Amino acid sequence: MKIKLLGALIGTLMVSKLASGMETCLPPLPEPHANNAVASLTINDKLYVVSFAGLREGKTWRDTSKSAYMFIEGNRTWKKMPDIPVQEGRLAASAEAVADKIYLFGGYTVAEDGSEFSTPEVFSFDPVGQTYTRLSDMPTPVDDMVTFVYQNRYIYLVSGWHDTGNVSQVQVYDTKTDSWFRATDYPGTPVFGHAGGIVRNQFIIADGVAVVGKDDNGRRVFDTVNEGWLGTIDQNDPAIITYRKLPQLPGRGHYRMAGAGDTARNQVIFMGGTPTAYNYNGIGYNGKPAEASEHMYAWSFERNNWLLLNDRPIPSMDHRGMVQVDGNWWTIGGLDRNRAVTGAGLSEKLVVCQ
Template sequence: MLRKTCLSFFAMFITAVTARAECIPPLPEPHANNAVAQVELDGKTILFSFMGLTRGKTHTDISKKAYAHTVGESGWKALPDVPVAQGRLAATAVGLGEAVYLFGGYTVAEDGGEVSTTENFRYDARTGLYDPLPAMPVPVDDAVSFVYADRYIYLVSGWHDTANVRDVQVYDAVMNTWFTATNYPGTPVFGHAGGIVGNRFVIADGTGLFGTREEGNRRFETVNEGWMGTINPDDPSVIEWRRLPQLPGRGNYRMGGAGDEAGNRVLFVGGTSNAYNYNGIGYNGAPSKPTAHVFAWDFTADNWVAYQDKPVPSMDHRGLVEIDGAWFTIGGMIGDQQVTGRAIGVVE
């Protein structure tokens, strides 16, 4: 559904997406920067939210809570907390089979110190149990993750303790081991977004580290870059990279992103052009404003495609979920850096 000039058609589209979003109840407690995923179990779609940031937006408000919602039923079910000592931000989650695989994230100490965490888990949607996974070779947070060939989970770039990394780390869910793939050739970033269709994936934007400011603080800026990776079907450690055309304007940070097989595209939703740490206030001291932008890399057109803006601007996302062809964010931040628990419809 590309940009239309017919306002009545757009109004019907917004009404339909909003109505579907209202069928997904809000989280029991608003969370931003929460890792979201979904699985199919016994013919039902189950949505998940893990960890993130609650309304207070301080280090004491970082959560290790987890929730599940079965589509078509009422409410969210509280799951056992993620079995970690401290809550986490910027983790990433993917659904594979009857389980959710949860990777990375970082903790924040009272003095502001941040540590990228090594623990990863497999949450079994049938038994409700968390099983530990081998530690990431290079612990990262704010990375992009996706599943290839119903087996391999890729983690692209991200932040490691003191700097961004170019590493592409791959977890083999069959062998329960890690290996590395061809490095990300773009500016190393955190808070980027992406998704996969078939053996091709797209990574867009994020935040890079560019030295220091005059006052001595590190200089973080959003990055306007898009890259396509093509995974070698004979060797999943080999990726052929292609730089994509640059989009107008500034790059976006902490968008929601996902691969849409039915649409043969990778969707990108919301985010902000002003990089921030975790409370929504930019590294430059200015409040970050969420956007309503929706765009995609369309593999059929071999180009970027812009869609109608979504009904509510939002940012601080860690993925998208899909129900019957409609896409949604769960949680995040809306205007005035307000943490929300809402499901916000995106595009059909």
């Protein structure tokens, strides 16, 4: 009850700010979604924010979604967009903006028997025309990977899950030529559900989930990994990356937190997540419910170390990125402290728009 009252109060304050023109507010999605791919871009001085796919409230295989929603600066609500042009809903896709398009990568489907399939499709989405264009498939289909944009041209896909296991590959999509190339492999433990972001030519990758062994019945055991890596992209060759291992983030390891690079602050920001490796329904692979985190961290390139930022009042997890609005980072949707699917926009400035 206290959380709901706090959210309502802060939401009222944010509406007042919006009405006065002080700050743009991201309202809740029309339909709650977790594990949704999010991205934003500015066209003709107007901000567009888009959410693709994810998991609906029922949290079963039937509740995987191919829906898309768009928020346009100046509006008070999200607008339903055409569905992603695929047959099945998907989880753990990634979205990135380059120029006036948003690029959507992969994800995975879930069948009634629980089997999962990493999907290869890549689309560009035109926010103005509200149309999709099918592009060259991923050479190795992955989901739950980290993605980021370099030189407003190249989109990097780092590690992630491919059908039956994690990969160390760094796959790079060239938006100018609709082609792919491989960059230097990720040297850390191959993971899925990790987080990261880029500032100029340096990126940070943190944590995620790995296969750590087998149980007495021969079944794979999944657990969070507490690792941080800094990658530096060669400015003369985008396929060459040098890596340096970083100190560990505080805590046990983080899964499906949100991450993004903030050039103005010279930091990579991380929000939420959980120390529990869980299936898409929020229940851990060990049978224990996952607990969402309210923590925020940043890797400071200036200080060459981790910073512990102010907590958000409402924990959240199951994120596939975050977006920046008026210099303020937001997550959209996810799972809340009770593992319920939410459509809420949660701000780093401890505000909730309702």
